[in-house]
Amino acid sequence: MDDREILAALIARDETAITALDAAYGRLCRSIARNILGSDEDAEECVNDTWLKIWASVPPDEPRSLTAYAGTITRRLAINRWHANHADCRQTEASIPLDELDAILHGSDEISARIDRAELIDLLNTFLAGLDRQTRVVFVRRYWNMDTLADISARLGLREGTVRVKLHRARQKLRKELERRDLL
Amino acid sequence: MKENPITDALGEIDPTYIAEAETAWQAAPLRPRARLIPIAALIAILVCAVGFTMAGRLYFAPGMGIIDEDSLTAPQVWACYDEITLGGAKIDAVVLSEGNEGYNLTVWVWRGEEVAQDPGQAMQGIPPKELSEFDVLIDGAECRRGGSHLKTSGFSSYTYQNVPFTTAPTLRDSEGNTTTVRLKTINETQYGYLRGIRIGKEAGMALVPVSGTENVFVAELTDPRSLEIARGSRNTYAYGNFLVTCDDGTIARATGDIPIKDAKTIQSPAVEITKSGYGRGVTAITPYWMSISHTYDIHTEGHPRVTVTVPERGEGYDCNEILLDAGGIIARLTRVEYGENGLQFTVETENNTGSAILGSVQGYVHMAYSMGPTNYTYLDGSDGSHEIWPREVSYNRETGALEYMVKGVESMTDGLWVTEEAKPGDELVVILDRLSYDYMAENVGDLRDPQGGFGTFEIK
Incomplete structure (x- = not known):
């Protein structure tokens, strides 16, 4: 599926859109989440949350760029999770x-x-x-x-x-x- | 902890900059050719010894994939091919090779049926849980993993980039078990594993040792023509399907995605050829059939766009307008017709690639009204923008001559895709949006290489 087809599937509430999202943007989102969280396990949960978030927000959202949209949501979720995991402000890579x-x-x-x-x-x-x-x-x-x-x-x-x-x-x-x- | 508002706002920057950063890539610099000479000479001798002609030498470098000699020299390699058991994992090989900056370390792990049981996950590169925390330590410092390739055949390979030089890396599994591996310099007589062959102009293939006695096959797209088209494309897809006979007479098959874009990168994914028993213990192969399906989403800038007038219902007219001329493939709009089922375009394709056997060809054209630009940076570093076009339904009626049936123009209104009826007299812009074609896809059935270069090679 290309972006437009994924978008159409999301609008049609077709659950194959989630699989397509993961195939198209899973690598990018896992990379972002892993870079921030430093943990494959946390990153995986973060990416799954991203797909749920997109499922809930499209429609009514109609993102111009699914790359940016998915990446931004992952980044936001990962940063939130990182803050929650590091309340003691300990510096990590x-x-x-x-x-x-x-x-x-x-x-x-x-x-x-x-x-x-x-x-x-x-x-x-x-x-x-x-x-x-x-x-x-x-x-x-x-x-x-x-x-x-x-x-x-x-x-x-x-x-x-x-x-x-x-x-x-x-x-x-x-x-x-x-x-x-x-x-x- | 209060969040920095800049961190927060950066999450919402213009997607153009995200796309730019996502596609930006610096090609690996050319390496000094001096060190190529002894390796190339050695490979030439080995090639002559097994009696086949190569149409351009290829190397397989751990962590780097198949490399054309014109692009890079073969790296120096240190390796351990002794079988090592670490916790529940069986490590077949640990290989250190020169990278562009620092060294690359690749660990091959045999997971057998455990990995192969979920090929869906494997194709997406999702490793089993227990392998996700597999680490390498050098001088006590944990190395950052650059990537991992999970193979459906049962192997998993892990690559650590830009690590310091070491001949004694320590491997640590998820349960904290550790073992220190002793790497030895691979001498010239062992460089056989770097040998590869080129199949037609499409793909490279190599046998890769993963232990003292075991080999696997890898195959990658290395075709310059594909890259030429890919550079003018928004997205590229290639799907490879290979059959080979092994030295024991069994047939091996490989299928999988081959991202052309990544063929330029140092982490070029490889499609592993498998046979029953997961390809282990094979020392020679003879490729006899293959197909590669290419799909390119054409970059709408830099390629022709043709304006046509919608004819009256039941009428049509001939034309001769080029929609694509790249990589030796020409697509031409030859007829516009408004039939009972809607607007139809006839697109004829020419194969001027010289050597390729063009199989089925499919394509999509886009037409009509632009929905706004999206900016991209392309593989050659140039900037451009792609206009988003509504897509119509299309179908392939005959190989080589395509007709596109269009009932109307789709557009997004209030979150729904709606179709507008194309009206006679409307002027529409027609561009080729997607091109798909196969090489050697249909009933080839025998060895066929335009360069006459098919053959068998062995690892001694």
Whole structure:
């Protein structure tokens, strides 16, 4: 099934859509969940929850991109589960990307009071559009897919140090943009 | 713990950027050719010794799949082919090979019927629970697993990428049992396992040792023409079906998906050829029949789009418009007709590939109104956008000449797909959306290689 057929099956409440979702996006979603949770077992449960979530939300949702839709739900569920599993804030390899994003705010939690979620998403899209393509891919792989530095470097043929520097500069640029808008 | 709002908002970024990151891939850099020379020379000698001609040398590298000599040199390899029992698992081989950065470690585990009992799960790469926590430790540090391939034949292989060099990796199963494996350099006389053969221009095949006495077969799509079409496609699918005779006279069969896109990556999945007894103990094969079904979802940019006028009911007209010209395959719109059952298109295909035996051809055309663009990045790194087109019902009436029956144009309204009647005089844009074709699919029945290269090879 292609995306449109999966969407049509979901709308028709055809349960084969779940199998098709798993076949088409299972690998991506398991990868995201495993990167965040660091556990195959947790990742599997998270992916199953993703299919249930999609089943419940389509319709009325009609996602433009099933890749992004499924991946976003998995990411959200995995992050929630990670927070639940790590209430003691202990750092693990899987938590490092989240900690890197936290460092942008330097502990400030006022950003959410000064900008609503939709505006923040717009800001991030504008920020991403302003990055060169390679840095954008590195940034998204790190903070959307939650890939490790090693995975990103292997995927893009870059040295790990290069990936680390690109991420550092991108985070600095994002922080400056937040500061410029007086959000920090 | 309060969640960072940036983390939260990043979950909702423009899907274009997600698609871009998902498809971005840097092809493996060319390796120095100097080290290729002694290996290639050795393989040439071995090939002559067993008496068949190769149409281009291939290698199988653990963790890397089948590699064309023009793309990569054969890596240095350290391996242990002694059988090791660890908890409930039987480990057939542990192989360390040079990667692009660092080394790749592959562990072959024999699971027998336990794995084979659920081929559905195996085809999706879902490992049995107890294997999911199978780890490798190097100098006490846990390695990150890059991927695992579960085979329906009973083997499971695990790949760990970019690990430090070691000749003594420690394996740990889910129950905490450990064993340290001693790897030895594979010398030149053992490089036979790297030999492969090319079948036509479509697939590579190799025998791969997984222990001192056991071999399995792997096959992969390595066809440059397929990649040419794939680069102009949104999605590609290939399904391979091979039959070979083994040295003991039995017949082995392999079926499975062969993702063409991944043929460019270092983790190229392999289709394993199996026979009764899960392919173990076989030292020679003779391929005698195969088919590969290709399906390409055509990238709508860069390929022609043809505007046609819907004729009056019961009428039609001939035309000659190219819908696709890629990889030696041409699809041409030759007639538009509005019959009793709706609008019909006739599309004729030409096979100019030279060597391929084109079997059944199926295709879909899309027409009419664009529903908006979705952006992609393609395998060659170029950016593009694909317009989403409503799909009509189509059917294949005759091989080589296709008719597409269209009752109307589908569109999504209020969450439901509805069909609008195409009206005479309407102008519609016709594009080829999906192309499917088979090679050697129908009643080939015998060895047939345009290059005359079929043959038997053995591992000594």
